[in-house]
Amino acid sequence: MSPTVVIILIVVLLVIAAAVVLGARASRRKQLQNKFGPEYDRVVGDADSRSEGERELREREKRHAEFELKALSAESKAKYSVAWEEVQIQFVDSPEQAVSTADELVTKLIAERGYPTGDYDDQLANLSVAHARTLEHYRDAHAISERSKSGEAETEDLRQALVHYRALFADLLGENPIRSEGAASPASEPKVPEQKINNHDSDVANSRPDATSR
Missing domain, CATH: 1.20.5 (Single alpha-helices involved in coiled-coils or other helix-helix interfaces)
Known part of the structure; x- marks a missing residue:
């Protein structure tokens, strides 16, 4: 050769x-x-x-x-559903406190699923692997929550925060992510029918917080 x-x-x-x-x-x-x-x-x-x-x-x-992630039991899911219903009721009289409670409830759910909690940016990074499609909801909700702490959020902003928190909340519970206006673009979210976390509440966007918008 x-x-x-x-x-x-x-x-x-x-x-x-x-x-x-x-x-x-x-x-x-x-x-x-x-x-x-x-x-x-x-x-x-x-x-x-x-x-x-x-x-x-x-x-x-x-x-x-x-991470040692785990699915929630039916009992835990029912407990969180009731807790979310109480957040919606709380919004009627105290929107700011309801958003704060929603943030705490989501953080608690994150921990129960087996994710470490602590630094917010670390939480985002950890969730991004399995919950990337609803991560923008969490960012938007957190941003509004932070503005609320300094009194810079209107009631409609707080209602939107609850909608955003609910999207990640449903995702972490194991339900299909719920599309909410004002967050990630529709093209970046799964095309799924709207579902309820519980059987008798309407979607957050049409629930009690809507009726109290000022």
Whole structure:
């Protein structure tokens, strides 16, 4: 075999190897985009490079795999459903307190599912692996809750916070995520019928908080 043929074979093999590597990278990228949805764009956009952002998402996956997550029992689900109903009732007389209670209830539910609680940003990162589709709801709810603490949130803002909290709340309970206006774009959310956390309450957007908007 002549040296020229050997060189050609080496070049061909290198091209094939590069194609395989690029194909595997593209496949992995697609998997991350499908899993994290809008969160993929957010993390990559905040990073210095796409590879750094993807590295962060893979690290989240590794941490998530170490959590001892558990499904809720029927009794626990019923308990949380009743607690949420009480939050809605509380909104009638005290919207600010209801939003604060909703935040505490969601945090408690996060912990019971087996996620560590503490730093808010860490909570977002941990939830993003399995609950990316409702993560923007949590961000919006938390932002309104923080504004409420300084008296900067109107009643309609507080009602929207409750709607956003409810979306993540339903997701953590194991129900289908609930679409709510004012959060993530419809294209980034699953196309599912609206469902209720309990059997006799209407959706939060049409529940007691709506009737008290000022």
